[in-house]
Amino acid sequence: MPPVYAWFLALRYLAARRVNLVGMLGVAVAVWALIVVISVFSGFLGEITDNVRASSAELLLTGVRERSSYEAVREVLERDPDVASTAPRLRHYAILYPYQPPRALGGPAMSTRALEANPLAFNFVELLGIDPEREARTSAFATWLANPGTGARSALASLYRVDDPAAPFAVPRERQEEAMRLLGQRVPPGGLLEASPGILMSWRRLRFSEQVEPGQQVELVSARFAEQARAEDLKKIRGRFAVAGAYETRHRLFDDSHALIGLEALRTLLGHDAADPEGTDLVSEVAIRARPGADLDTLARRLAAAVAGVSGGTVQTWRQQNAVFLGAVEQERGLMKIVLFAVMLVAAFLIYATLHMMVTGKFRDIGILMALGASPQGIQALFLLCGLTVSGLGCLLGFLAGRWSAVHLNDVNDAVHARFGIELFPRELYSLERIPYRLEAEWIVQVLVAALVLSLLVSYLPARRAARMPPVRAIAYE
Amino acid sequence: MTQPVLSAEKVVKGYTLGGETIPVLRGVDFQVHAGEMVALLGASGAGKSTLLHVLGLLDPPDSGRILLAGQPVHDLPIRERAAIRHRQIGFVFQFYHLIPELTALQNVLLGRMMLTRPLAWLRERRAARARAVQLLESVGLGKRLRHRPAQLSGGERQRVAIARALIARPRVILADEPTGNLDSHTAAEVLEILFRIHREEGISFVLVTHNAELAARCHRIVRMKDGLVLG
Numbered sequence A: 001m002p003p004v005y006a007w008f009l010a011l012r013y014l015a016a017r018r019v020n021l022v023g024m025l026g027v028a029v030a031v032w033a034l035i036v037v038i039s040v041f042s043g044f045l046g047e048i049t050d051n052v053r054a055s056s057a058e059l060l061l062t063g064v065r066e067r068s069s070y071e072a073v074r075e076v077l078e079r080d081p082d083v084a085s086t087a088p089r090l091r092h093y094a095i096l097y098p099y100q101p102p103r104a105l106g107g108p109a110m111s112t113r114a115l116e117a118n119p120l121a122f123n124f125v126e127l128l129g130i131d132p133e134r135e136a137r138t139s140a141f142a143t144w145l146a147n148p149g150t151g152a153r154s155a156l157a158s159l160y161r162v163d164d165p166a167a168p169f170a171v172p173r174e175r176q177e178e179a180m181r182l183l184g185q186r187v188p189p190g191g192l193l194e195a196s197p198g199i200l201m202s203w204r205r206l207r208f209s210e211q212v213e214p215g216q217q218v219e220l221v222s223a224r225f226a227e228q229a230r231a232e233d234l235k236k237i238r239g240r241f242a243v244a245g246a247y248e249t250r251h252r253l254f255d256d257s258h259a260l261i262g263l264e265a266l267r268t269l270l271g272h273d274a275a276d277p278e279g280t281d282l283v284s285e286v287a288i289r290a291r292p293g294a295d296l297d298t299l300a301r302r303l304a305a306a307v308a309g310v311s312g313g314t315v316q317t318w319r320q321q322n323a324v325f326l327g328a329v330e331q332e333r334g335l336m337k338i339v340l341f342a343v344m345l346v347a348a349f350l351i352y353a354t355l356h357m358m359v360t361g362k363f364r365d366i367g368i369l370m371a372l373g374a375s376p377q378g379i380q381a382l383f384l385l386c387g388l389t390v391s392g393l394g395c396l397l398g399f400l401a402g403r404w405s406a407v408h409l410n411d412v413n414d415a416v417h418a419r420f421g422i423e424l425f426p427r428e429l430y431s432l433e434r435i436p437y438r439l440e441a442e443w444i445v446q447v448l449v450a451a452l453v454l455s456l457l458v459s460y461l462p463a464r465r466a467a468r469m470p471p472v473r474a475i476a477y478e
Numbered sequence B: 001m002t003q004p005v006l007s008a009e010k011v012v013k014g015y016t017l018g019g020e021t022i023p024v025l026r027g028v029d030f031q032v033h034a035g036e037m038v039a040l041l042g043a044s045g046a047g048k049s050t051l052l053h054v055l056g057l058l059d060p061p062d063s064g065r066i067l068l069a070g071q072p073v074h075d076l077p078i079r080e081r082a083a084i085r086h087r088q089i090g091f092v093f094q095f096y097h098l099i100p101e102l103t104a105l106q107n108v109l110l111g112r113m114m115l116t117r118p119l120a121w122l123r124e125r126r127a128a129r130a131r132a133v134q135l136l137e138s139v140g141l142g143k144r145l146r147h148r149p150a151q152l153s154g155g156e157r158q159r160v161a162i163a164r165a166l167i168a169r170p171r172v173i174l175a176d177e178p179t180g181n182l183d184s185h186t187a188a189e190v191l192e193i194l195f196r197i198h199r200e201e202g203i204s205f206v207l208v209t210h211n212a213e214l215a216a217r218c219h220r221i222v223r224m225k226d227g228l229v230l231g
């Protein structure tokens, strides 16, 4: 513990020199930025982790051999006591565009240009064929249907809300005819021959398009290889679907790319129908829900081994399925920490510079103190305390400001938006209602300790120089 | 004769400038006894200040010994020398050397703070403050406690410095031309204070001066020339 004069003088020296405010504010800004920015990143990471988790099955069997049968796989999977349920999935790719009635029925000429102006916002979709009943038991499918329009969103959302979650792909014929009329298309005399099967589009696609009517028909184009044929034997696939409504998992990457249709409808499209007796049961992946408390990683390994002889393929946990995406955000947060730490280094340098100046200016005082009986260690402690006090006050200020900013971030953002029309944080970009933040005590302690240790390190050189000053030269002259 | 409180034996001290060593003290023997007031006279550059610094353990001798109450102290570790300087020796300088940020009272208190830990200080603070006020009153500055050095005259500053030298109750005060920077009237006032303290407290004094009249009032006069004590 340094003697009392070191504490006493450190405070008085600092109070008498306003230049020390610079170092203090530097530390405060660095601490503030490290707390606010990283808290928002952590909040964001927490939020997207939740969203990613909601968009993914707990475990997913993928990469199965061609023509794998769901029943066979299901039997093996559900034999495991830790498996609660499974759901079959079939995946294909397609181009989607609004249905245009043939010219005979008054439709315009179809052109590539018309495709480019597609109000569905994206032509290309990953089609996920699902069994709604099994899916609802296995993934968060029910939540996906309930999500659109929650919170203070536009009235548009309720328009696309699925009426009956138990039969999400059923779109009544009258509704489809009504949509045609609303779009100015001529309904054939006597009405449509049959209702098209439903397709669920993501809320992210639909929310900007006031041109897509619920029940509107969309055309779907894809291709597949003919069974046991040469590679160039490509078969065109065409299908007509009706927009059944919107879903939202809140995981951007999933929502931007996926459209959901009934498993049977997709099988039919792909030609796995009655004409192909084995084809009625084909899957490309199987979603799996584990019993609560089961360790997903060990279960994934066990299931992969179990299905090795049946379908092959790998079993991935929801984290593994999204490893690249989650890893990228975490990487960004890590990078941000490094960038912001540079601010801390600048602040530390400011402390060093002001302290160096102070030691030079206090040359005579140091001689006087030694004449009064100060030891070199005491003199060193005096200037270390100066540096530590500057950064300690900076830490306190930065911490209080950082905490306040994080807690009031949304109010500040709203106020700035209302006043200047600028969004500090583009919430829309991440489809977030509120800017998320997570004040992690561990991180705050790390920041504060780093600031204090750093200031101690940079104070060491000036303090040592002070301790080594020869006292007699300082007091020999005025 | 009693044992000297503070003495120098064959002290040699030189300063190295540009590779060349300039001898400043060339074998100095010097003593000051308990309660004694010694005047140290000599031309400028004779080595008086240097001798005071070596005696006060601020600067180590190149050779020779410094004894405090008969015990050699010049080769103690730097921390212990600092502690002895704090407890036993008080300095008064020609240029006062107060800390400009502190008030008169704080400057005096600083003379008590060198070895005290913060917690102990909480207990000692009141007593120390009372003594500092009393010392400042005794040098006639009872109404200047909260003034900073810049707000005080030269004579007042030197009186603060004297109070500061006294607060730790030293055995010896080393005063280096304490009136060298004051007009004759103020100088006389300051000297009266020094003589009074000497009388009342029985502290030993080494007084560097150019003033022969003043020297005559001391118990003993020691003259220096070219780094040697004469006679």
Ligand SMILES: Nc1ncnc2c1ncn2[C@@H]1O[C@H](COP(=O)(O)OP(=O)(O)O)[C@@H](O)[C@H]1O
Pocket: A472, A473, A476, B015, B016, B017, B024, B042, B043, B044, B045, B046, B047, B048, B049, B050, B051
């Ligand atoms: N720190 C120092 N470095 C170099 N030379 C010094 C130093 N201190 C004193 N001297 C030299 O030592 C000599 C004696 O100085 P000093 O003791 O101050 O004499 P006095 O006090 O008698 O006038 C002078 O020539 C001075 O220049």
Ligand SMILES: [Mg+2]
Pocket: B048, B049, B050, B176
């Ligand atoms: Mg001198």
